[in-house]
Amino acid sequence: MGKKDLVCIVCPMGCRLTVEKDEKCELGYKVSGNKCKRGHDYGIKELTNPVRVITSSVKIKNGILPRIPVKTNGSIPKNLIFECIKIINEVEVEAPVKVGEVIVENILETGIDLVASRSMNNIQYDEALLFTISELKA
Numbered sequence: 386m387g388k389k390d391l392v393c394i395v396c397p398m399g400c401r402l403t404v405e406k407d408e409k410c411e412l413g414y415k416v417s418g419n420k421c422k423r424g425h426d427y428g429i430k431e432l433t434n435p436v437r438v439i440t441s442s443v444k445i446k447n448g449i450l451p452r453i454p455v456k457t458n459g460s461i462p463k464n465l466i467f468e469c470i471k472i473i474n475e476v477e478v479e480a481p482v483k484v485g486e487v488i489v490e491n492i493l494e495t496g497i498d499l500v501a502s503r504s505m506n507n508i509q510y511d512e513a514l515l516f517t518i519s520e521l522k523a
């Protein structure tokens with residue numbers, strides 16, 4: 386692959402990058418269009434080893450909602466995303482869950498965990514709390 390155009394997603398500026406092979410450059414690639422070093426590094430990584438943080442949700446039993454948001458606590462290789470989503474779709478947890486709690490440890494042996502992005506109480510706990518509050522107001 387000689388040359389690739391892409392949009393930098395590291396910050397909201399969204400610079401349009403061009404990455405091309407150039408043996409004269411350090412790491413063998415020349416990046417243009419970037420406004421900072423982070424964009425330079427992103428451009429090279431996107432061509433050599435693209436990675437992503439995954440955000441999604443999993444089913445939760447006895448929660449106040451049917452699903453709880455989750456995310457990977459680091460970036461995983463882009464070519465593992467579909468396999469990762471398959472695992473996420475099969476997972477079911479039980480409330481209560483605390484924010485940051487590990488939902489799937491070392492997903493696909495990447496060294497990265499899938500963690501809860503929010504806390505969620507057990508529905509019975511919330512109903513009991515609402516009952517207590519309404520009792521106090523009466």
Ligand code: SF4
Pocket residue numbers: 393394395396397398399400418419420421422423424425
């Ligand atoms: S190159 Fe730098 S300024 Fe431009 S989008 Fe990427 S991180 Fe932001």
